[in-house]
Amino acid sequence: MSTHTPPARGNTSSQSRWGAHRDGERWRFGLWAPSAKTVALWLDGAETAMERDDDGFWSVTAPAETGQDYAFVIDGERRPDPAARQQAGDVHGSSRLVDPGAREWSGGWKGRPWEDAVVYEMHVGLFTPEGTFKAAAAKMKDLAALGITAIELMPVGQWQGARGWGYDGVLPYAPHPSYGTPEEMQEMVEAAQAAGLMVILDVVYNHFGPDGAYLHAYAPEFFEEERHTPWGAAIDFTEPAVREFFIENALYWLRDYRLDGLRLDAVHQIIDPSPHHVLVELGERVRDAGLDRPVHLITEDERNEPELRDTGCYVASWNDDYHHSVHVALTGESEGYYAPFAHDPIGDLVLALTRGHVEEGQPRHGKETRRGRPAGHLPWTAFVNSNQTHDQVGNRALGERLISLSDPRGVEVAHALLLTAPFVPMLFMGEEVGETAPFLFFCDHDGELARLTREGRAREFKDFLSFGEEVPDPNAKQTFEASRPFEGDADQMEHWRDLTRRLLSLRAERIVPLMKSGRAGPARVTRTGPRAISACWPFAKGELVARINLGSPPDTTPTSEPEDFTLGDVAVDPFAFALTVSPHK
Known part of the structure; x- marks a missing residue:
């Protein structure tokens, strides 16, 4: 069953403690590093100390603008945000402030079943x-x-x-x-x-x-x-x-x-x-x-x-x-x-x-x-x-x-x-x-990792x-x-x-x-030859019948009936396919 529930009120990203999230003209920054002794926010060259909660999350709120680069300084080592929405360059460098949730979508897309x-x-x-x-x-x-x-x-x-x-x-x-x-x-x-x-x-x-x-x-x-x-x-x-x-x-x-x-x-x-x-x-x-x-x-x-x-x-x-x-x-x-x-x-x-x-x-x-x-x-x-x-x-x-x-x-x-x-x-x-x-x-990959991957x-x-x-x-x-x-x-x-x-x-x-009308019983699939199959799938509004040859025709000539799609002749060809869609009248 697919999930389909009423629209949400508000942006649930405000509940997230990982990463950087815009809050008006300020941004909230969060990182879970329970083993770290110190964590600071590095934002365009300046460092601001972050506070540790009892569960190991470090956080700080700071004024910032979309497009600025930032990182976390963890026990003296500058590292990218593991929940970065974008990097300034490769995975080893600074992260960049972006807010994908701010996009105004067009088209009124309502999905498909x-x-x-x-x-x-x-x-x-x-x-x-x-x-x-x-x-x-x-x-x-x-x-x-x-x-x-x-x-x-x-x-x-x-x-x-x-x-x-x-x-x-x-x-x-x-x-x-x-x-x-x-x-x-x-x-x-x-x-x-x-x-x-x-x-x-x-x-x-x-x-x-x-x-x-x-x-x-x-x-x-x-x-x-x-x-x-x-x-x-x-x-x-x-x-x-x-x-x-x-x-x-x-x-x-x-x-x-x-x-x-x-x-x-x-x-x-x-x-x-x-x-x-x-x-x-x-x-x-x-x-x-x-x-x-x-x-x-x-x-x-x-x-x-x-x-x-x-x-x-x-x-x-x-x-x-x-x-x-x-x-x-x-x-x-x-x-x-x-x-x-x-x-x-x-x-x-x-x-x-x-x-x-x-x-x-x-x-x-x-x-x-x-x-x-x-x-x-x-x-x-x-x-x-x-x-x-x-x-x-x-x-x-x-x-x-x-x-x-x-x-x-x-x-x-x-x-x-x-x-x-x-x-x-x-x-x-x-x-x-x-x-x-x-x-x-x-x-x-480069260097030793490239060699290990190759081997x-x-x-x-x-x-x-x-x-x-x-x-x-x-x-x-x-x-x-x-x-x-x-x-x-x-x-x-x-x-x-x-x-x-x-x-x-x-x-x-x-x-x-037919599929949307609902299944009306188990499939009936039989082997009709060493490499031939007949399949019937029943639905509330009809049934779907396929005959499949994957290397040999069936042992007996199949019953003739109207076919909606064919490849070859399922009665005689080693590779052939026939499909009949039969709606209930």
Whole structure:
């Protein structure tokens, strides 16, 4: 269920104790540094002592103007504000006073219901040749015309260097300067919403990046002493100030940037033994924030747990099970995390199309541990399905897209299934035009960190032996440039663009109205051949029937009935797709 509550009265940023907030002609500054002996505000060259509260927060109010540079001097060391809304330069220098909450928005945007969602995952730095918010804003109408209804931005919180995926951010409140200013990001959001597109932001609340995260030095209490995530020190979410840092961040993006939702990265690494889990509190605070539109919270959770979606505060979760089933069915890959899906990928796809997740706690071939809990009670829209994502493409040694790994006819069938099934479909930037250029892992580290990243990246593929040992240097600019989409064969791109447009037009006109009428029972999905599936999803106002061949036709000729969309002939072709939308009369 999406959150949708009456408009709020007043600006909730006034309640925040982290960062700098304008209060008339003065600004309030706050920092949590319980281990520090002294903290002062550095404002355009002058220092003013800050006062410590009993809970470790330091604060001061001072006259200042928008655009001035400031920092905190902690036990004699000048550091940026960890909740800075903008930096004056890189992550190591001064912060800058800006007030994104002061923007006067136009257009009266009221959001969109989640059933409308066709998500487009976007890396701002590669989406256009310029790699900026401003350039992306000019492309929003084109995406809307194609049938996209939501863009999901890979993380924009500032990291060190010019290039990166965004998951190594250290200043989660500050848009990355390579992309543009806070105002330019807001203008991109406004342009997207003017075109009818929701805007969702990927946020990282499970770790900080390796370069410029000064909280480790002056607030060690922010982190757990014993536990580490795959990316660094684990965050201690039992600390009230730590919880507030991230909950306020979520509210800030939704409120000050008028976003329509957030995708929370790797929530399985957000460990909180508190009686009231921080993610539940975050969802409740967003629900109760008084935003004047539906707000959609999405998780990435490799545990396949339904609990957060059961709270009603989280609308969906990325569904890697669906991706793995399709990927293995089309490529035959069986290494690493694909191994459990290699035993019977078509059977797994039947489960995914029936219940959403494949792994729901049952024993799995080749796996010693069980994963997940039953989630078939959730609405089909509680699963964000994809054939490609930044993770699944970029976390390959050579960044190959699905179309480069399998029969293009099969990829077209998978594309049609993704965009017409009643789950929430997500396309990865370029997928809509059959992009063949890779999407590689890239970053912009220096010195020892660059060496460690390069070597670590090479070690990462020990479970994927067929990928080879040659891994492009993630720090090389040519690795970034090689990942640019939209520079391929014009005829092929137009073919795929037309296919995407036709499928999404059918989805908007015929399928979404069925979805909004409500589910009318469980899905009926059967295997009709070694690599053929028949699926029926019932709704209050009709049913949706798909026949899918991913390598062989069905064992018996399917019953003839009117079809609203076809690829090939499902009766005889090894790769084919047929869809019928049957409203009740």
